[in-house]
Amino acid sequence: MSQPGQDAKFFQRGKIEEFRAELHAAEAKDKKFVKRKTVLKKIVANITMGTDMSPLFPDVVQCLGTPLLEIKKMVYLFLVSYGRSKPDQIHLVIPNFLQDCNDRNPLIRALAIRTMSYIPIPVVTEALSDNLRHALKDRDPYVRKTAAICVAKLYSADPRKAERGGFVELLRDLMLDSNATVVANAVAALSEIGDRQDGVIFKLNLATANKLLAAIPESSEWGQIYILDSLLRYVPERHADAEMMAERIIVQLQHGNSAVILTTIKALLYLMNYMENRQLIDYICKKMGPPLVTLLSSGPEVQYVALRNILLIIQRRPTVLKNDVRVFFCKYNDPIYIKLAKLEIMYRLARAENAKEVLAELQEYASEVDLDFVRKAVRSIGRLAIKVEAAADDCIQALLDLIETKVTYVVQEAVIVIKDIFRRYPGKYEGIIPNLCENIDALDEPEAKASMIWILGQYASIIDNADELLDDLCYTFLEESTEVQLALLTATVKLFVYKSRADKAKELVHKVLKWATEEADNPDLRDRGFMYWRMLAINPTVAGEIVLSEKPPITTDSDRMDRGALDQLLLHTGTLGSVYHKNPETFIRNAAGKALKDSPALNAHSRAVLIPLARTQLPSIAPIVVAGPGPTERSTEPQTQSSSVAPSPPSKTDNDTDLLTQSQPVPTSQNSSSNDQDEAEDDEPPHTRQANNLDPYSNLDNAFGSYLADEPRPMASRRHAEEDDLLF
């Protein structure tokens, strides 16, 4: 009997007056309420299209008397859309809501409280409060699970009122409900509340955490995610607790839902910080690999999330996927964002054993069409040379082949990485400099140009015509970017140091120094110019020693994120923060930061590198309200920084489940000096770190300049602060 819907015709803009008239006409002679249904559909379609239908409020509300669920749902949808903008008329529907709250049908009861809680204005919440209290204890689990989420809504509308009403305690009691769906929603609601900066702190003790685990097999997949996620609110006091818990959740890695898998992995990674049993840790790492690979058979969006997370996980737990570099080889039709993410992982997993395979792939990618991808592939070849000494020869040959193609952007990338290879292996590959010099004219990007200029300066002693080449490059000195100007300045000084007898070098350095100090606007350039000039004037020999001093060797160590930062980022596995590799509090207003909590079970190394939660916030700015279609809304001020005094939870009842505590222990990072080598896979000794290292990522960008420029990131960083919040 099922007929396909035929409602597309309702997607036509209509006038308020017409709809009103039609609704009135429908009051008489409306067999089976067909007319009303039709008008309401038109109205809903218009809401969808963005037309303001709020003037119809009193007319639409009239339809609530119709004994047809379909109509009721449409009216409720209308109320969810416009209820907030009609605080003066909302009382018209309260009696209907209240009636529905007491309906015999559990679906109707749940629908009523769900809809009411979507309209966060005092009149409605007032009416909701009592009913919600009943609903939280309703005999029907469907009503209870709906009520649990209603508490979160109530709390977000008015935290203090929800606390005064005792709803948080009621929610906490629901965590022990007999129905797993109810438990999961209660956990979701409590987590939401606990993530608020002004919210009640939500922590789990062992007993409750175990109770929640027991609910997992009976929960829906979403419920499993909420519960697994909440395990990070439990801080193991003993190694054995963490180990036991990990053993219980590890089976979830076989679940078909990628979010269940990633959240399980998040919990496992977290718990591993509190474990001692090396064997178990190895076992867990081994178990995590295959499900992560399987995520790569999901839709491209999930693949993307998985790849960005894998990149973090393999840095922290290098045994994971150690032998699986092949699965990250790019497919020709992978979307570009997946290709770029895979490339990064391929580089991370490259070792002497697989370097040949990886290089062959990278060479293949270097001939593709997407510009970003090709550039990153070329650059990866260079990074591979730097990372894996055994592969350096092959990589250099590959880069030379690429330079042969004369494709400009390929050549530019190649030059940039070759500069670093020279530094990594001094005295080994300088023989290829002539090949580079042939392509000087192809370079038009600052970074490539600067790299080439550096090479010319550094090896001026072995390049016969370095003076001519530099002279050519200097023609456009004043038009160049600062990066290139600085490079030219240094290079000409080096040239002069090498060939101080040559008139040409003297003339050139003089010209450049003059430009730098007299014509340039950039203070860095000017300062550096003066510095060189004075050095050369005072003591040319010493100047030479300084300018050509031995450079610290380039390694790839510095492009690995450091352990403390990783530990912290991995607390956000599977979330937006893990996609951008940024802690959420750094790019999302009012986002809750996370830090590993200290406990006797926390392994010493993790403790030594622990980054305490910085209580920083994005600067608070006035909300920008852009007038758009639709009714105007009460604008809420952004949450101002919460005072350091934690809000006291309402009437602390002292029962066996001590979930909500008042104080949040601030982890102290420097109280342990025991230098246990806790992680075989991370062999650096725990280095002492300043208690407040403000930028844990500071060493990320060093070795490869703007290599990370095409990293995915939130777009705000390029915009004005005022545009930061989209208050539309």
Next chain:
Amino acid sequence: MISAFFIFNQKGEVLISRLYRTDFKRSIADVFRIQVVSNPDVRSPIITLGSTSFFHVRVNNLYVVAVTKTNANAALVFEFCYRFINICKSYFGKMDEESIKNNFVVVYELVDEINDFGYPQNSEIDTLKTYITTESVVSAIQAPEVSSRITAQATGATSWRRNGDDVKYKKNEAFVDVVEVVNWMGSSKGTNLRADVDGHIQMRAYLSGTPECKFGLNDKLVIDRSTVGLSGPSSGLADRGGSDAVELDDCQFHQCVRLNDFDADRSISFIPPDGEFELMRYRATSNIKLPLRVIPTVTEIGTTKVSYDITLKTTFSPKLSATNIVVRIPTPLNTTDVDVGILGTGKAKYVPAENVIVWKIPRLQGGQECSLSAMAQLTSTTTRQVWARPPIDIDFQVLMFTASGLIVRFLKVFEKSNYHSIKWVRYLTKANGGYQVRVSVFLS
């Protein structure tokens, strides 16, 4: 969590708009339209502007979009979008602009039901269909007793299956389809760069009551375990057990499968949903039997011609055959025309719009081979265009064949009323878009 949920058509018009939270107004949709729909170069499924993030999934020219202002669980958001798409397909038979517009009221009911305040809720299709229907007759207010049954199911431990008494079939049948997608990347030198199988086992269960099912595969770990008792793991017997057993890299199961049981002894036991569902997914990478071999020879003759010699061989038993074979052979961008000749079966033609020669072979028996030779004429260009030399791609299907070697050993159905059930198993291996061989161009 999710603050808003939208469906856009290709033009950026809003087809469905649902705000779960008050932190956005509907006009946030305009931002998405500007940033993504009208942007020709979208390079990520997630866009973050300020604190606002847009997650989108494309399906049939529609954008399914979730917006959030928190550090949302990205995997969950996308899984939710996928689930929504599946629900729509199941409800309306397809998911496109027409079906969404024609059923928008039901869609609104669904988005209200499967997500509350941004938290995904029960989204099991079988359960949803008991109380959200496309027929308005049924959506008249139900009796409370019926509703209680529904709510018990929606929140229960087996939320995917209706109450046992409600499921009745005259004939109890279960159909199992093992579908393997085989992915292969061959190098131009003929070596395997990668070969793997993404398998999924699709089940259609038409079983009365609340049946308890047990499912067995020739899983190497299970078979090894049972042979270990007979002989040592290193003895010849165990090896023989391993030779026709498959090594699965990973398995993932439908919500209904008891993961604790699988973890204990790798047994797959479950109470199935009624009707069609995906029981499990698996991945295999060892001993992959590639059903088709491709041997390409591509030669550039001067700058005006490229010649192609492509040979296709089937490697499986003559009793089986590959069907719907489509070979796509990329040609340079400045190709003007292609002469094609075929030895064996099939038809081939040059499709200028896509710069490929499409070679279609309706059927190729096991052990056979056929070949194509073609000559592409190129226009002489002054500037050398970058041609990425895309790989040759082959799509095909082989019935009753699994590239991984996986076999269903048994499917046992237990129900207290001791009934008969008939089980059917089919195997299908196919390639779509992931069976490729790279080409290197010889110069002559």
